[in-house]
Amino acid sequence: MLAITLRSVTDKTIHPDACVVGVDFGTLSGRAVVVRVRDGAELGTAVHDYSHGVVDRALPVTGKALPPEWALQVPADYVDVLRTAVPQAVEAAGIAPEHVIGIGTDFTACTMVPVTADGTPLCELPEFADNPHAYVKLWRHHAAQPQADRINDLARDRKEPWLPRYGGLISSEWEFAKGLQVLEEAPEVYAAMARWVEAADWIIWQLTGQYTRNACTAGYKGILQDGAYPSEEFLAELNPAFATFVADKLDHPLSALGDRAGSLSAEAAEWTGLPQGIAVAVGNVDAHVTAPAAQAVEPGQMVAIMGTSTCHVMSGEALREVPGMCGVVDGGIIPGLWGYEAGQSGVGDIFGWFVKNQVPPAYHDEARERGLTVHEVLTERAAKQAVGEHGLIALDWHSGNRSVLVDHELSGVVLGQTLATKAEDVYRALLEATAFGTRVIVDGFTDAGVPVTELVIAGGLIKNRLLMQIYSDVTDLPLSVIGSEQGPALGSAMHAAVAAGAYEDIRGAAAAMGSVQRHVFTPIPENVDAYERLFLEYQELHDHFGRGGNDVMRRLRRFRREALEGKN
Numbered sequence: 119m120l121a122i123t124l125r126s127v128t129d130k131t132i133h134p135d136a137c138v139v140g141v142d143f144g145t146l147s148g149r150a151v152v153v154r155v156r157d158g159a160e161l162g163t164a165v166h167d168y169s170h171g172v173v174d175r176a177l178p179v180t181g182k183a184l185p186p187e188w189a190l191q192v193p194a195d196y197v198d199v200l201r202t203a204v205p206q207a208v209e210a211a212g213i214a215p216e217h218v219i220g221i222g223t224d225f226t227a228c229t230m231v232p233v234t235a236d237g238t239p240l241c242e243l244p245e246f247a248d249n250p251h252a253y254v255k256l257w258r259h260h261a262a263q264p265q266a267d268r269i270n271d272l273a274r275d276r277k278e279p280w281l282p283r284y285g286g287l288i289s290s291e292w293e294f295a296k297g298l299q300v301l302e303e304a305p306e307v308y309a310a311m312a313r314w315v316e317a318a319d320w321i322i323w324q325l326t327g328q329y330t331r332n333a334c335t336a337g338y339k340g341i342l343q344d345g346a347y348p349s350e351e352f353l354a355e356l357n358p359a360f361a362t363f364v365a366d367k368l369d370h371p372l373s374a375l376g377d378r379a380g381s382l383s384a385e386a387a388e389w390t391g392l393p394q395g396i397a398v399a400v401g402n403v404d405a406h407v408t409a410p411a412a413q414a415v416e417p418g419q420m421v422a423i424m425g426t427s428t429c430h431v432m433s434g435e436a437l438r439e440v441p442g443m444c445g446v447v448d449g450g451i452i453p454g455l456w457g458y459e460a461g462q463s464g465v466g467d468i469f470g471w472f473v474k475n476q477v478p479p480a481y482h483d484e485a486r487e488r489g490l491t492v493h494e495v496l497t498e499r500a501a502k503q504a505v506g507e508h509g510l511i512a513l514d515w516h517s518g519n520r521s522v523l524v525d526h527e528l529s530g531v532v533l534g535q536t537l538a539t540k541a542e543d544v545y546r547a548l549l550e551a552t553a554f555g556t557r558v559i560v561d562g563f564t565d566a567g568v569p570v571t572e573l574v575i576a577g578g579l580i581k582n583r584l585l586m587q588i589y590s591d592v593t594d595l596p597l598s599v600i601g602s603e604q605g606p607a608l609g610s611a612m613h614a615a616v617a618a619g620a621y622e623d624i625r626g627a628a629a630a631m632g633s634v635q636r637h638v639f640t641p642i643p644e645n646v647d648a649y650e651r652l653f654l655e656y657q658e659l660h661d662h663f664g665r666g667g668n669d670v671m672r673r674l675r676r677f678r679r680e681a682l683e684g685k686n
């Protein structure tokens with residue numbers, strides 16, 4: 119049925135072997151996948167680790183130490199993904215490059231690049247190479263929290279109509295807080311920056327040679343609602359020099375998701391080995407592209423993309439104001455529906471931190487001897503426990519909280535430790551804490567009139583079956599699982615197919631190219647009951663530390679900053 123609707127860009131019936139390339143730019147690496155247009159078969163894939171990774175300690179060129187909460191990236195690393203992972207994926211697929219009819223990408227967000235008028239990142243100019251503000255501010259750069267606090271206080275005072283669209287709080291991860299930080303801490307960089315560009319759009323600029331601004335990031339991270347950004351008066355009250363931020367650095371016509379941003383340039387064709395002139399899809403976000411890849415395009419189907427962080431995305435027919443959500447954007451995921459987003463800033467990152475910093479050598483030795491990862495060793499031991507056996511409860515805020523408290527000065531807690539507490543006990547408590555964090559989000563949506571009827575899991579953490587079972591038990595929902603291990607890259611490839619004209623819209627591409635396995639994990643009734651008790655304790659702690667019962671976490675951050683400043 120779908121083969122009949124497949125069309126090539128030149129309006130000839132498409133070749134049965136036609137392929138598209140999807141590229142997922144993650145936090146640590148970029149992954150390319152070659153996908154057959156007619157059925158979504160993934161024919162080849164390749165990953166390229168960013169050589170600079172996350173720059174959060176010192177600037178690579180100077181070795182200059184970075185303050186706490188900073189997280190930067192080097193944009194040349196993204197281009198390296200195009201040069202290496204894309205041709206390698208095509209080679210692994212064993213296809214002729216001429217069969218590729220389009221390329222689509224997704225990126226972490228809100229990851230921001232300060233650029234000159236022609237798109238050159240400021241950090242690539244010799245005069246700015248030693249200025250941290252000239253680099254890419256990664257989504258999890260949390261040093262703009264003071265600016266975010268001011269934005270929130272002022273927006274609340276002025277009763278700005280856009281604030282409820284973001285659950286009542288704007289995140290320090292987003293375009294305005296980060297932009298204001300640049301202005302206030304590095305006015306010379308702010309003055310030199312012709313545009314403040316989402317990396318999701320910067321990469322499309324590299325592929326096509328022209329700048330486009332995607333509707334998804336503009337709506338969620340750029341505070342664009344009902345066609346308007348925050349007003350000049352609002353911005354001037356924050357800082358008079360910020361009044362024209364929108365007009366000077368941000369504003370640009372919007373491009374809809376799945377549209378064609380342009381054609382692959384000669385230069386990008388040379389990098390990637392793909393044919394010049396093929397369709398390049400409008401930039402998109404890792405979480406949002408994953409929904410159609412998991413065929414979750416209908417209201418009530420929440421997709422949790424679980425990796426270093428978790429994003430929760432879901433479409434809805436009606437506009438509702440959900441307290442603490444990241445945002446709701448018209449057509450933010452699927453055209454014609456309201457796209458809701460929520461998330462947890464740290465998930466796999468918290469487990470990774472624990473493995474790296476808190477696990478005794480014996481566990482590492484065992485992992486090495488048995489050819490397992492330390493995660494697997496800890497999970498195996500933790501899986502033998504009954505719910506509550508470890509006697510612990512934890513808060514999952516090691517990277518702050520972005521729903522429902524939206525505060526990156528919050529931090530982690532593990533309560534109940536004794537001299538008998540083992541590494542696997544804490545590991546399990548951390549897995550559970552992230553599940554409780556998701557439960558708070560799911561309950562928040564349901565209570566606000568946007569019921570979650572199905573939870574679909576995507577992302578790297580699916581591989582941890584204990585974690586999946588805990589999520590099912592804690593939320594008391596069956597878990598469906600995306601069919602692909604490359605959800606975001608597949609979703610990007612699907613948008614490329616739409617941009618190339620192979621499918622009329624993303625729903626058609628989702629039906630033909632996406633896949634999901636329904637109800638792979640179902641709640642175990644006795645665990646559901648046992649977790650209910652623990653969840654009440656989690657909520658107590660959550661509100662105590664997160665809703666003003668005790669501001670000790672914020673004070674500790676301040677003491678830390680002061681101590682570090684005193685040392686320098």
Ligand SMILES: Nc1ncnc2c1ncn2[C@@H]1O[C@H](COP(=O)(O)OP(=O)(O)O)[C@@H](O)[C@H]1O
Nearest residue numbers: 144145425426466467469470493577578579582
């Ligand atoms: N078996 C495991 N169980 C739980 N977490 C794991 C396991 N293996 C790796 N991780 C964590 O998963 C994260 C990587 O997830 P992945 O989806 O691959 O990355 P990304 O979010 O960057 O796309 C890391 O933070 C790592 O600590």
Ligand SMILES: O=C(CO)[C@@H](O)[C@@H](O)COP(=O)(O)O
Nearest residue numbers: 145226227257405425426427
């Ligand atoms: O915030 C968003 C999307 O809005 C994500 O890009 C961000 O959490 C990064 O996701 P990853 O955990 O790197 O997959």
